[in-house]
Amino acid sequence: MINLEERVVEKKSFFKRLLIVYLFFALIFIFFLQRTYSLQVSEFNNYDLAALENKTKEVLVQPIRGIIYDRNGNILVNNVPSYDLIIKPWQISNIDNFIKEISLFIDLKQSEIDFVLENFKQKSRYNRELILKKDLTKVEIARFEVRSFKFPNAFIDERYSRKNKYPQLFSHAIGYVGGVSNDQLSTILEDQSLNQDETVFRYSNGFLIGKTGIENTYDKMLRGLFGKKIYEVDARGKLLRQTDFIQPINGDNLFTSLDLDSHKVAFEKMNNRRGAVVAIEIESGSIVTYLSTPSFSSNDISNGISSKAFNALLKDANKPFFDRAAQGRYSPASTIKPAIGLFGLDEGLIDWSFSIDDPGYFILPEDQRVYRGWRKGGHGNVNLNKAMIVSSNTFFFSLAYQSDIDDLIKHLSNFGFGRNVCIDCFNPDIGLLPNPEWKMNNLNFGWFKGDTVNLGVGQGYLSVTPLQLAYYASVIANKGSHKKLTLVENQVPKILENLPVKKIQNSDWEKMHSSMIGVIDDPQGTAKRLKDLKTYTVAAKSGTVELVSTETKEDYRIIRENEGNRDHAIIIAFGPMPEPKYAVSVIIENGESGGSVAGPVAIAVLNSLIKK
Amino acid sequence: MKKKINFKNFSIYFDQYLFISITLLSIMGLFFLYSASQEDLNTVIKQSIFVGFGLMLMFAVSQLDPDFYKMSSGLFLVVSIVLIFITILFGKEINGAKRWLDLGFFTLQTSEIVKIALPIFLASYLYNKPLPISPKHTFITLILISFIFFLVYRQPDLGTGLVVFMAGVYILFLAGLSWKFIFTSFGLIVLSLPFLWNNFLQPFQRQRILTFLDPSSDPYGSSWNITQSKIAIGSGGMSGKGFQEGSQAHLNFLPEAETDFIFAVIAEEFGFVGVCILLSIFFFILLRCLYLAFNARDRFCRLTIGGLSLVFASTLFINLGMVVGIIPVVGMPMPFISKGGSSLLSFYIAFGIIISMATHKKLMQK
Numbered sequence: 001m002i003n004l005e006e007r008v009v010e011k012k013s014f015f016k017r018l019l020i021v022y023l024f025f026a027l028i029f030i031f032f033l034q035r036t037y038s039l040q041v042s043e044f045n046n047y048d049l050a051a052l053e054n055k056t057k058e059v060l061v062q063p064i065r066g067i068i069y070d071r072n073g074n075i076l077v078n079n080v081p082s083y084d085l086i087i088k089p090w091q092i093s094n095i096d097n098f099i100k101e102i103s104l105f106i107d108l109k110q111s112e113i114d115f116v117l118e119n120f121k122q123k124s125r126y127n128r129e130l131i132l133k134k135d136l137t138k139v140e141i142a143r144f145e146v147r148s149f150k151f152p153n154a155f156i157d158e159r160y161s162r163k164n165k166y167p168q169l170f171s172h173a174i175g176y177v178g179g180v181s182n183d184q185l186s187t188i189l190e191d192q193s194l195n196q197d198e199t200v201f202r203y204s205n206g207f208l209i210g211k212t213g214i215e216n217t218y219d220k221m222l223r224g225l226f227g228k229k230i231y232e233v234d235a236r237g238k239l240l241r242q243t244d245f246i247q248p249i250n251g252d253n254l255f256t257s258l259d260l261d262s263h264k265v266a267f268e269k270m271n272n273r274r275g276a277v278v279a280i281e282i283e284s285g286s287i288v289t290y291l292s293t294p295s296f297s298s299n300d301i302s303n304g305i306s307s308k309a310f311n312a313l314l315k316d317a318n319k320p321f322f323d324r325a326a327q328g329r330y331s332p333a334s335t336i337k338p339a340i341g342l343f344g345l346d347e348g349l350i351d352w353s354f355s356i357d358d359p360g361y362f363i364l365p366e367d368q369r370v371y372r373g374w375r376k377g378g379h380g381n382v383n384l385n386k387a388m389i390v391s392s393n394t395f396f397f398s399l400a401y402q403s404d405i406d407d408l409i410k411h412l413s414n415f416g417f418g419r420n421v422c423i424d425c426f427n428p429d430i431g432l433l434p435n436p437e438w439k440m441n442n443l444n445f446g447w448f449k450g451d452t453v454n455l456g457v458g459q460g461y462l463s464v465t466p467l468q469l470a471y472y473a474s475v476i477a478n479k480g481s482h483k484k485l486t487l488v489e490n491q492v493p494k495i496l497e498n499l500p501v502k503k504i505q506n507s508d509w510e511k512m513h514s515s516m517i518g519v520i521d522d523p524q525g526t527a528k529r530l531k532d533l534k535t536y537t538v539a540a541k542s543g544t545v546e547l548v549s550t551e552t553k554e555d556y557r558i559i560r561e562n563e564g565n566r567d568h569a570i571i572i573a574f575g576p577m578p579e580p581k582y583a584v585s586v587i588i589e590n591g592e593s594g595g596s597v598a599g600p601v602a603i604a605v606l607n608s609l610i611k612k
Numbered sequence: 613m614k615k616k617i618n619f620k621n622f623s624i625y626f627d628q629y630l631f632i633s634i635t636l637l638s639i640m641g642l643f644f645l646y647s648a649s650q651e652d653l654n655t656v657i658k659q660s661i662f663v664g665f666g667l668m669l670m671f672a673v674s675q676l677d678p679d680f681y682k683m684s685s686g687l688f689l690v691v692s693i694v695l696i697f698i699t700i701l702f703g704k705e706i707n708g709a710k711r712w713l714d715l716g717f718f719t720l721q722t723s724e725i726v727k728i729a730l731p732i733f734l735a736s737y738l739y740n741k742p743l744p745i746s747p748k749h750t751f752i753t754l755i756l757i758s759f760i761f762f763l764v765y766r767q768p769d770l771g772t773g774l775v776v777f778m779a780g781v782y783i784l785f786l787a788g789l790s791w792k793f794i795f796t797s798f799g800l801i802v803l804s805l806p807f808l809w810n811n812f813l814q815p816f817q818r819q820r821i822l823t824f825l826d827p828s829s830d831p832y833g834s835s836w837n838i839t840q841s842k843i844a845i846g847s848g849g850m851s852g853k854g855f856q857e858g859s860q861a862h863l864n865f866l867p868e869a870e871t872d873f874i875f876a877v878i879a880e881e882f883g884f885v886g887v888c889i890l891l892s893i894f895f896f897i898l899l900r901c902l903y904l905a906f907n908a909r910d911r912f913c914r915l916t917i918g919g920l921s922l923v924f925a926s927t928l929f930i931n932l933g934m935v936v937g938i939i940p941v942v943g944m945p946m947p948f949i950s951k952g953g954s955s956l957l958s959f960y961i962a963f964g965i966i967i968s969m970a971t972h973k974k975l976m977q978k
Contacts, residue, residue, distance in 0.1 A: 010743055010788065010911060017786050018918045022902055025925050029895070032929070033888075035936050039846040040884040047846020051880075054843065055859045235864035 056243075057233040060189075060199040062207070063224030064160060066251035068174060068214065070260040071288065071489075076170055077215075079160040082135040082204060085144065087116070089124035091153035102154070105143045108133060127239040134159070134204050159204040167297040169263040172323040173290035173487065174256075175213020175426060176298040184209055192226055200229065202248075205303065212323075213426045214256060214487055221491070224251035256488050257286030265608040266291045269601040274589035275569075276324035278470035279605050282574065282583055285474070285483030285494060287422070287467075289584070289605055292324040326428040329463040330587055333543030334391045334526075334594070335572045336412075336458030338476055338512055341384050343411045344399045346504045352511055355383040362397035366449055371397050372551070374544070388515035388541070389522045393457045400456025405447060408455065409435050414475075414499050417464055421471040422485040423492045431468055434461035458543060469585035473572035475499060476516075477539070477580040479509040510578075513539050517577055519595075527571065527595030533603045536610065538575035540602070542594030545570055566590035569597040575606055582609045625674050625971040629900050630963055633893055634670070634948060638663045640890065641949035647856045648869045648877040648951075655870065655951060662953045666960035673964025677972050678913050681965060682736045689733040695722040696763050703767075711767045721954035723764045723772040727779055728962050730760055731919035734783040739912035744790035753784050770817060771930065771942035778926050783919040787911075820940045837867045838937045844876040845936060852883030870951040872943055875935045894947075898925055904970035913969035920962045927959075 039047065068077035085106065092098045099113055112133055123130045132154070136144070141156060148155070162177050164170055180188070185207060189195065199207070210219035227248030232240045259279075266277040270293040279289035296313055305313075313320055322328070344350040360378030362371040373379070373393035379386065387395035400408070413419060418433025432438075436447035439461070454460035464472075467485065475482045480499035486492055516539035519525045527542045545568035550556045559565040569591030574583035584602045591597035642660050649655040681688075695713065699722045703710035712719040734753060741749050757780030764773035785794070809818065844860035853859070858880035860866045869877050879887050901921035908914040924947055931946045933939040945955045 006742060007911070011914075013743060013788050014786055014911070014914055014918070015906060017788075018902065018905055021782065021785070021918075021922055022898070025898070025922075025929065028929050028933070029891075032932050032936065032938065033891070035938060036845065036879065036887055037884060039842060039936065040848055040879065040887070041850055043846055044849045047843050048849065050843045051847035051860055051865075054840075054865050055863050232859075233863070240863070 055232050055234075057198075057231045057237065057239065058195075059229045059231060060194060061227035061229055061245075061248045062199055062202045063226060063248035064202055064250040065162060065177070065208065065224065066222040066253040068222070068254045068256060070256060070258045071286070072260065073255075074260045075165060076256070076258070076260065077162065077164045077174055079203075080163040081158045081160055083141055083156050084131050084159045084204060085133040085136055085140075085154060086129050086157050087132050087154045088127075089120050089130050090127045092120075092124070095120045098153070102132070102151070105147065106133065106136075106140050126237055128198070131159075131204075160202055161204055162208060162299075162302045164298045164302075166260070166263070167299040168295040169260075169267050169291065170213075170258065171295045171298040171301075171320075172292040172325060173213055173258055173287075174298065175215040176211055176301040177208040177215050178211045178302065179205065180207040180209045188223070189226070191220070194226060194228075199226075208302075211301075214254065214424075216426050217424050218254055218488060218491070222251040222254060225249040254488055255490075257281065257284070257288055257486065258290065259288040259609060262289045262605050262608040263291055266601065266605050267293065267295070269604045270588070272318075273591065274318055274324070275587045275591065275598075276328055276466040277584065277586050277601060277605055278325050278466045279582055279584040279609060280470050280474045280485060281609075282474045282477050282482070282580055284489070285485050286489060287425075287470075287485050287487050288582070288609060290325050290467075290487070292322070292326075292328070294318045294320045296320040323426075324587070324589075325466045326422070326425050328465055328587065329429060329431055330466070330568055330570065331460070331462060331545045332417075332458035332464045332469060332472075333545040333568075333570055334393075334458060335469060335472075335541045335543040335570055335585075336455075336462070337388060337391065337396050338516060338541055339412060339415050339472065340396050340399055340403075340408075340456050341388060342476075342504060342508070342512060343403060343408055344384070345508050346411070346502050347403070347407065348503055349402050350384060350399060352384055352508075355381050355386075356395055356398055358382045358387075358392050358394040360394065362394045362401070362453065364401070364450055364453060369450060371450075371453055376553075385511065385515040385518065386524075388512075389518040389525050391519075391526045391542070396456040397453045398456075400453050401449065403452060403456075405436060405452045405455075408452065409433060412462075414497075416468050416471040416475065417462070421468055422487070423495065424487050425467065425485070428467060429465050431464040432461060459546060466585045466587050469570070469572050469587075470583055473574050473585055474583035476509075476512065477574035477583050479506065480504070513577060516541055520599075525595075527599045529596045530599045530603050533600060534575075534607060536576035537578070538573050538603065538606060539577055539580065540571055540573035540599065542599060543570040544568070544592065544594050547590075560592075563590050567592050569594045571595065571598040571602050573599075573602045573606060576610055582606055625968060626671075627674075627900075627904070627967045627970060630897060630967060631667075631670075633897050633900070634960075634963060635667060637890075637893055637897075637948040638667070640893075643855070644874055644878050644949055645870060645951055647858065647881060648861055648874050650862055651856065659951055659956075662956050666957050669957065670960040670964035670967070673961050674967035674971065676968055678909070678916070678969050681732055681916070681968070682739075682912055685729070685733040685736040688729040689726070692722065692726040692729040693760065693763070695720075695725060696760075696767075698722070700763070700767065709767055709769060711769050711772075718953055721772075721952075723767065723769055723776065724954040724958040726760055726764065727772065727776050727923060728920065728958055728965070730757070730776055731779045731783045731923060732916055732965065734780055735787075735912050735915035735919060738783065738787040739910070739915060741787065743788040745784065745788050747793070750784065750789060750793060753780065757781065757784075768814065769943070771944045774942070775923060775926055775930070775944075779919060779923045782922040783915055786915055786918045817940075820942075837873070837941055840865045840867065841873050841876040841935050842937055844873075845879040848880040848883045848886075850884050852879075852881050852886055855881055857881060871945055872931065872941075872950065873935055874950050875932060875946050878949075894928055901966060904966065908969055909973050913972075917966050917969050920966050924959060924962065927955075 064079050067075055070076050116130055116132055119130055144156060210216035228246040229242055230244040231242050262279060266289055272294045275293055277289055277291045281288050358378040360373045360376055378394060379390045379392045382392045382395050412433055417431060419430050420428050422428050439445055439447050451460055455462055471485055482497055484495040517537055519540045520527045520530045520538055527540050547567060548559045548565045569588040571594045572585045574580040584605050586598040586602045588598050642656055645659055646656045699713050700710060704712040704714045711721050713722055757777055761773050761777040764776050844866050858877055860880050861869045861877040866873055866876055901917060905914050905917040908917055927944060927947050930944040934941050934944060945952050947959045
């Protein structure tokens with residue numbers, strides 16, 4: 001035991017030490033209160049927001065894509081509703097029994113059942129819907145509706161499909177839609193500063209994006225803006241109740257310059273031959289016809305196609321997916337001659353009275369190489385007018401021979417060759433406008449004079465697309481100035497291009513027009529068979545693209561046994577003259593004769609356009 | 613007033629300040645628990661049975677004379693150590709920890725008993741030792757404390773282990789541990805921290821401390837608890853979201869809302885104002901204990917009241933510090949509020965003993 005004195009000391013020591021600990025705790029207490037104050041008062045806004053974000057879940061609502069019209073207000077692409085059977089998994093206790101009961105009156109495929117069984121548990125846990133069967137028939141809808149009181153855990157809802165009303169006619173011009181990659185989706189959602197999240201789909205196929213054609217180039221406009229359903233969720237992400245709904249804004253409708261009737265006519269006349277038809281309204285630069293054949297059904301691609309059928313399309317030797325109108329590369333052949341003639345006039349190399357003797361061939365002075373015309377024996381004495389009508393190669397060989405290659409290339413570029421002439425086309429090819437530098441870099445050869453001579457009749461390295469040919473035709477029709485091509489009006493700025501000229505005058509353009517009229521109307525014209533297919537005047541230039549070089553008609557007869565060796569038929573035309581409204585280019589692969597094979601298609605399209 | 617009330621032949625020992633404030637806390641706790649358990653009446657009924665039983669136990673325990681505790685403290689300690697051994701051997705395993713003994717009607721967390729038994733035993737051991745406590749007694753005391761800490765720590769239950777350790781150290785300190793010893797050992801502990809870190813802490817404990825130091829390092833991993841708790845508290849604001857309106861608790865974002873993190877529910881629903889009111893009750897209890905300790909009849913009672921009140925305060929501050937993210941998550945209930953029978957009953961017993969120590973007077977005193 002300790003004595004009394006020590007007890008007093010002990011008591012004091014105890015009080016002191018207990019107070020020390022209490023003071024220590026008081027400090028912690030103050031620190032704690034300060035901490036709580038800073039959380040609850042100073043940083044309240046941040047934490048309040050964090051709590052709100054915790055319990056809020058946004059579900060995106062897909063907008064409906066805009067409708068695509070032709071220039072006369074005809075609907076080309078629409079959204080067609082289908083009716084899908086949708087179930088609420090969280091209200092279904094036994095999915096096997098549920099499927100058994102539904103199967104009694106609605107036929108379910110094994111794949112549909114498998115899909116539901118695979119996803120049932122997860123969707124159930126998070127209160128999410130699940131599509132049991134897509135595209136119900138009217139009978140199935142009726143069968144379900146009369147029994148719907150027995151199935152509070154299922155309902156029928158409208159879901160859309162993207163449908164082109166003329167799937168074969170516009171499969172390249174308008175293109176198709178398809179599924180979205182994750183990267184694309186993030187980009188789309190970032191445009192609206194949304195997060196990639198769950199989505200209520202309005203389309204049966206989920207997210208859609210324009211893959212090709214106008215659907216692609218105008219995707220952002222057609223797409224619309226996502227809406228949002230805002231839910232309260234718990235920590236596991238289970239939807240508890242909807243707190244807000246921001247309606248989606250559907251995509252804008254798109255009024256294209258495409259002309260339905262001319263497409264119908266062109267498609268019928270092409271008759272599934274390989275080729276392309278492009279027609280342009282000259283004044284506006286609007287593309288009114290844009291057809292590549294053979295075609296495919298854009299609806300099959302947009303809305304699902306069996307892989308077998310898809311592979312068949314891919315492997316088809318006629319390459320239906322290939323957009324010949326904007327991506328097909330062809331030698332322009334004789335259709336280049338108006339441009340060469342205009343070059344000669346502009347440079348002062350020739351005038352309209354200048355003439356040469358055409359023996360049927362041209363001999364290159366440098367190496368005595370012979371360049372043949374299409375007609376044995378030639379066309380006699382030819383001036384520019386006659387050379388255009390009868391398509392004298394010798395005249396243009398000789399004219400090209402005198403040309404400076406750099407000036408000539410610049411001139412051809414002004415007509416749209418070797419560059420993009422369309423503002424809103426999908427992936428247009430620029431073709432190939434060769435020059436000495438290109439030849440050295442790619443073929444490791446210097447430029448021969450013979451290359452320039454070949455260029456004079458559109459053979460050799462030069463290659464162009466039907467779209468460029470149509471543009472070229474309208475530049476000639478419009479006497480040197482033209483607007484860049486567009487597919488949709490009022491959405492992209494019109495760009496006017498003027499052909500820079502030195503000596504060419506209005507009278508030269510008129511004479512060029514009249515010699516191109518002669519191509520059809522003159523008894524000697526290469527396209528004279530077209531004369532009676534129309535009731536108005538048309539200017540044209542036909543061409544025949546040699547794929548295999550032959551010396552004689554006999555030789556050609558042999559090589560034409562193989563269809564792929566036959567010449568391409570090609571024509572450019574515009575009318576009605578003297579004030580042309582439409583220009584058209586037609587290419588038919590292995591069609592052999594520009595005037596008589598490609599020509600009738602061009603005239604039929606012009607007829608359809610001008611009739612209105 | 614703590615006073616014994618005489619009813620002719622027998623006396624009732626009672627402190628109305630502590631009794632009323634603890635009853636008030638317990639009842640508030642039931643309401644908080646009702647909201648935190650998402651309006652689960654079963655939980656609340658079970659808890660209120662514990663509260664009722666606990667209040668009676670507190671009253672009963674306070675009737676016994678301090679001399680009884682002084683004499684039987686050794687027995688208590690031995691019994692509680694045996695219980696811990698039994699738990700380690702036969703205990704119910706929950707989440708990899710063997711802390712509970714299944715008694716059929718009640719699962720007992722045995723470490724909660726030793727948390728009371730150890731300070732009382734040490735008070736009875738040290739109350740007659742001269743000042744300052746000699747190295748020999750200091751050494752014996754520290755070995756005992758470390759031994760029990762180690763037992764609890766092995767369960768594993770670091771949180772309760774630390775409280776048990778602190779309980780022992782408080783008594784030793786209050787009884788007059790020499791300052792020289794305190795400063796030298798403090799220096800040694802600081803130097804040995806890296807060793808303790810590497811050899812003594814489980815990987816998950818290290819992870820907890822690390823995520824505590826940088827909670828943003830993994831918002832959905834181990835610091836999820838702290839993050840969600842801070843969101844709950846912060847979003848409560850000044851006046852709170854209202855009773856049963858806390859979204860963090862009711863939508864299950866808050867982990868352990870009924871037990872360790874119940875303070876976050878209170879802060880979310882009642883705001884800073886509610887927090888201040890609740891804490892002022894705790895503060896009042898502590899101040900009352902301080903007063904009682906100063907006025908206790910002898911050294912043993914002083915040490916016991918001081919030690920037990922500090923165990924109470926430590927538990928409270930470890931819980932609060934953990935919930936607001938000042939200290940790492942160790943798993944510590946909020947006294948009288950959190951769900952859980954053992955912890956609740958242990959504090960009723962502790963306060964029963966405090967009242968006993970404060971109200972039994974010896975005539976020879978003063």
